[in-house]
Structure formats: structure tokens, C-alpha cells
Amino acid sequence: MQHEVGGMDYSPDLDLFARTELFQGTPPEALRFLQASAGRRRLAAGDILFQQGDRTTSLFVVIAGRLRASQMAQDGQQIIIRYLGPGEVAGYAALVGSDTHPGTVTAVDDSHLIGWTSAIVRQIMERYPVVAINALTLLGQRYHEMQIRVRELSTERVERRIGHTLLRLAHQSGRRTARGIEIAFPLSRRDLAEMVGTTLHTVSRTLSAWEERGIVSCGRCRVVLCKPHALVAIADEEE
Amino acid sequence: MQHEVGGMDYSPDLDLFARTELFQGTPPEALRFLQASAGRRRLAAGDILFQQGDRTTSLFVVIAGRLRASQMAQDGQQIIIRYLGPGEVAGYAALVGSDTHPGTVTAVDDSHLIGWTSAIVRQIMERYPVVAINALTLLGQRYHEMQIRVRELSTERVERRIGHTLLRLAHQSGRRTARGIEIAFPLSRRDLAEMVGTTLHTVSRTLSAWEERGIVSCGRCRVVLCKPHALVAIADEEE
DNA sequence: CCAACTATTTGCGCTGGCTCAAATTGGAGG
DNA sequence: CCTCCAATTTGAGCCAGCGCAAATAGTTGG
Numbered sequence: 323m324q325h326e327v328g329g330m331d332y333s334p335d336l337d338l339f340a341r342t343e344l345f346q347g348t349p350p351e352a353l354r355f356l357q358a359s360a361g362r363r364r365l366a367a368g369d370i371l372f373q374q375g376d377r378t379t380s381l382f383v384v385i386a387g388r389l390r391a392s393q394m395a396q397d398g399q400q401i402i403i404r405y406l407g408p409g410e411v412a413g414y415a416a417l418v419g420s421d422t423h424p425g426t427v428t429a430v431d432d433s434h435l436i437g438w439t440s441a442i443v444r445q446i447m448e449r450y451p452v453v454a455i456n457a458l459t460l461l462g463q464r465y466h467e468m469q470i471r472v473r474e475l476s477t478e479r480v481e482r483r484i485g486h487t488l489l490r491l492a493h494q495s496g497r498r499t500a501r502g503i504e505i506a507f508p509l510s511r512r513d514l515a516e517m518v519g520t521t522l523h524t525v526s527r528t529l530s531a532w533e534e535r536g537i538v539s540c541g542r543c544r545v546v547l548c549k550p551h552a553l554v555a556i557a558d559e560e561e
Numbered sequence: 562m563q564h565e566v567g568g569m570d571y572s573p574d575l576d577l578f579a580r581t582e583l584f585q586g587t588p589p590e591a592l593r594f595l596q597a598s599a600g601r602r603r604l605a606a607g608d609i610l611f612q613q614g615d616r617t618t619s620l621f622v623v624i625a626g627r628l629r630a631s632q633m634a635q636d637g638q639q640i641i642i643r644y645l646g647p648g649e650v651a652g653y654a655a656l657v658g659s660d661t662h663p664g665t666v667t668a669v670d671d672s673h674l675i676g677w678t679s680a681i682v683r684q685i686m687e688r689y690p691v692v693a694i695n696a697l698t699l700l701g702q703r704y705h706e707m708q709i710r711v712r713e714l715s716t717e718r719v720e721r722r723i724g725h726t727l728l729r730l731a732h733q734s735g736r737r738t739a740r741g742i743e744i745a746f747p748l749s750r751r752d753l754a755e756m757v758g759t760t761l762h763t764v765s766r767t768l769s770a771w772e773e774r775g776i777v778s779c780g781r782c783r784v785v786l787c788k789p790h791a792l793v794a795i796a797d798e799e800e
Numbered sequence: 801c802c803a804a805c806t807a808t809t810t811g812c813g814c815t816g817g818c819t820c821a822a823a824t825t826g827g828a829g830g
Numbered sequence: 831c832c833t834c835c836a837a838t839t840t841g842a843g844c845c846a847g848c849g850c851a852a853a854t855a856g857t858t859g860g
Binding site: 749750751761762765766768769781782 | 836837838839840
Binding site for chain 1: 716
């Protein structure tokens with residue numbers, strides 16, 4: 323963790339991290355302490371924040387950009403756990419007291435994060451229980467997301483899962499454009515396949531079919547949802 | 562929550578819940594307060610502790626018995642999130658501040674739990690941050706379990722998933738017997754199917770094939786792992 | 801503008817595992 | 831011992847989606 327102490331951008335950062343869900347309700351003196359003890363980290367698209375199995379040293383909050391949390395099996399098969407955007411936490415291991423990172427986090431766009439050592443995080447949580455309670459809430463949401471994903475993987479066909487996944491991504495980081503809602507970061511067919519639990523071939527075929535029907539519009543690492551309602555119909559249709 | 566205040570079994574209960582991971586490191590006066598404010602709940606096999614969508618009122622710790630946490634989709638398809646045994650927490654919603662339960666918890670054996678209202682839980686966490694931090698650790702473990710399960714569902718074939726699931730269940734609640742390690746609670750083919758993400762037919766066929774080879778031995782709602790090492794080989798074989 | 805890559809598309813054949821159906825077994829209660 | 835019911839087994843057929851392979855289309859660096 324490098325400390326780029328360039329006095330001029332104090333308050334913007336303070337504003338940004340203090341508004342995240344993790345630090346809601348934290349008293350001002352704690353925020354000042356956090357501000358003073360924070361490290362900064364800038365990543366270019368493709369850079370790795372930390373890798374699966376790395377020793378846990380810090381907790382990060384995303385200030386700007388987009389990152390991907392993934393997990394790899396011993397046979398090299400990879401899955402994407404989720405994408406992270408501004409305000410979200412990367413490096414949960416430091417919150418839950420795990421000594422190694424269970425997954426790898428990679429920037430998919432140029433990103434800016436701030437972070438604190440595990441010791442500081444621990445200290446803050448012991449002194450300001452509200453932070454630990456906020457962390458519980460956040461982790462609870464993620465746990466619930468994973469439950470839903472397990473249910474989808476267990477019970478739904480590929481087409482519906484792709485639909486749900488795209489809708490979720492659009493919700494998290496959709497950008498309105500003339501043609502529809504665009505997923506606002508580079509997302510390849512392979513990436514989508516690793517989120518959905520299928521192959522890039524099947525994703526490609528499905529998107530092609532949808533493009534035919536005008537539901538989506540896609541290019542290299544780009545997906546635009548032109549008719550989100552049609553996608554909802556596909557994702558939630560009875561049968 | 563009914564309070565069955567029958568003075569005689571004070572200390573046994575105190576011992577039991579105080580030893581759970583959730584309350585590790587909690588000072589004695591907090592334990593006394595928890596003891597005084599706890600409610601008890603006894604369930605017969607098949608009884609429901611709470612249902613998906615119910616308003617969150619309490620947090621429970623399993624003292625004895627075994628319960629199943631499940632989730633149902635709107636189309637009626639059900640999946641089993643996990644089984645809970647002594648020392649484990651049921652009703653995470655009260656820890657993470659969710660106002661409804663995301664799943665249903667049912668006793669699969671006669672069970673005994675103690676519980677506290679959400680308000681008391683909140684109060685304890687605010688006053689004794691160590692409890693919130695312990696809860697984070699617990700939830701982190703469950704989150705990690707779910708990540709692994711998503712990975713298995715995404716990348717592994719049914720036979721291997723059944724293998725992994727049985728090994729995990731044996732680890733959580735296996736009982737040594739003359740014939741091998743027995744899963745110590747009633748587990749039907751359908752239950753296993755709902756944990757693994759397949760149909761009871763496929764589970765039945767797979768178990769039959771394994772029984773043929775002497776790897777397992779099973780009866781109605783019973784599974785005994787006779788050759789766990791062979792199961793490990795199936796679950797972890799390269800390919 | 802060319803070369804080298806990477807991402808994507810698409811065809812083809814195969815099969816794991818699902819669906820549907822029916823028979824069988826094992827307990828629980830009377 | 832008999833009845834009823836839930837759990838289990840097993841057969842047969844089918845198909846969604848995977849694996850393999852080859853062609854195509856953007857992108858990046860030189």
C-alpha cells in the first residue's frame with residue numbers, strides 16, 4: 323500500500339469514503355482517524371489488487387472505477403464472484419478475520435481505491451461497533467446474493483440465468499444511452515459465461531439470438547440492453 | 562418466543578451458548594445478561610422455526626438437534642442452503658439487520674434452541690463489539706462456503722457435486738459406525754438433490770452405482786460412507 | 801498498412817442428466 | 831397382519847448445452 327500524501331485532495335476523499343455504507347454513522351473523530359491512516363491505490367485496467375491465497379493485509383473501499391472478484395479452482399476453471407463499483411468493499415477477508423484472500427480482485431477499468439491495514443480495521447471495529455454492524459449488513463447482502471445465485475444455478479436454464487445476470491449488472495452499473503441501458507464496463511462473452519456458469523459459446527449464441535430480436539445490441543466486450551422489459555419477461559417467464 | 566423459566570437448567574444452557582463461536586470472548590456480565598434475556602424453543606422433527614418472508618424477530622443458537630435452512634423460488638422450486646447443528650446460528654437476518662427472513666428453517670430432528678430478540682442482539686453488539694466481530698467471522702465463513710458451492714455448480718458434474726456434498730455433510734455431522742461414517746440425520750434422496758442442484762432420480766442412480774462398488778451403504782433417508790477415500794477420489798479426480 | 805492477437809460467431813455431433821412413467825420397497829398406524 | 835403413504839428404484843427417450851473445430855472480425859503495436 324503506497325501513501326500518496328498529496329494534501330490537496332483531502333476533503334474529496336473524506337467525503338467519498340465517509341458516505342459509503344460501511345462508515346455510515348461513524349463519528350467525525352473516527353472519520354478523521356480513518357482519513358489519516360488511509361492508504362491510496364490506483365490501478366489501471368487489468369491490474370491486480372490482490373490474488374487468491376495472498377496474505378490478507380488490507381481492506382479497500384472503491385472510490386472510482388470497476389473491479390472483478392473471481393475465484394479459481396485447482397483445475398484452473400475460473401468463476402466470477404461479482405463486480406465491484408464505487409462505494410463497495412474489496413478484500414472482505416480483512417473484515418471477517420480470514421488470513422488469506424479467498425479470491426482474486428482485478429481492475430477492469432482504471433480504478434482508485436483507499437485502504438487500511440487489517441490491524442486498523444480491527445481497531446476501528448472494536449472502538450466503533452457501528453462499523454462492525456455496518457459490515458455485517460453489507461456481508462449479509464452479499465450472502466443473500468450468493469444464495470440467490472445458487473438457487474438460479476440449481477433450478478434455472480442457461481438462457482434465464484444470462485437474462486438475470488445482465489439485468490443485475492445493468493442495475494449495478496447500467497448507463498442510459500440512446501440505444502438502451504449499457505453495461506458500463508468491458509464485459510466479454512467469456513466474463514459473462516463465468517458469471518452465469520456456462521461456456522462463452524452458449525453466451526454468444528444466446529446474445530446473437532437476442533440481438534436478432536432487437537432485445538440487446540452488443541459489440542466486443544460491450545452489451546446494451548435495448549428492451550429490458552423483454553429481458554425481464556425471459557428471465558421471469560413461468561414454466 | 563416462549564420463556565420456559567425452569568430454574569434447574571440454568572448452568573448447562575449457560576455453558577452451551579457461552580461456548581459457541583458467536584460469544585467467544587464476551588465478558589461474564591454480558592453472558593449473564595444474555596442468559597437472563599434468552600428465550601427457549603423446542604422443536605420436534607418436522608417443525609418449522611420460521612418461514613421465508615416472515616418478519617425477523619429473533620436470533621437463535623442451536624443447542625441440540627439438527628435443522629435445515631432452505632429457500633424457495635416463486636415457482637415452488639426449493640433448494641437447501643445448509644444444515645445447522647449444535648453451536649450454529651439460525652436466523653442470520655437478525656444479525657445483519659434484514660427485516661424478513663430470506664429462507665425457511667425446519668427441524669429435521671428434535672431440536673432445542675435458545676434465542677434473543679433482534680433488539681437485544683443489536684444492543685449486545687453495540688455494547689460488546691466482539692460479538693459483532695465474531696458474527697462477521699461466522700458470516701464470512703458461510704459466505705465463503707457459498708462461493709465454493711457456486712463454483713462447484715458452475716464447473717463440476719453432478720457425480721462430483723454429490724461426492725463433495727456427502728463429504729461435507731459427513732464432516733459436519735458424521736457419526737462413526739461399524740459400517741463407516743453415517744450422516745447423522747434423516748437425509749432423503751430429494752434432500753440431497755436439493756443441496757446438489759439435481760433431481761432425486763439422478764441422486765438415486767448415483768448412490769445405487771456407488772453402493773454396487775461398496776463405497777456407500779444407504780437406506781431410507783440414511784447414507785453411510787463406507788469408503789470415504791474412494792469418495793474423495795471421485796470428488797477430486799482430475800479431468 | 802501489416803502482423804499478431806484476442807474476441808466472437810457458427811456449424812456439428814455427442815451425451816449427461818432431465819422428464820415422464822411405472823414398479824417396488826419400507827414404515828407407521830390401525 | 832393389513833393398509834396407506836412416502837421414499838426409492840429403474841427403464842426409456844429426448845434435448846439443452848457442451849466440446850471441438852474452423853472461420854471471421856475487431857484491436858493494438860510496429
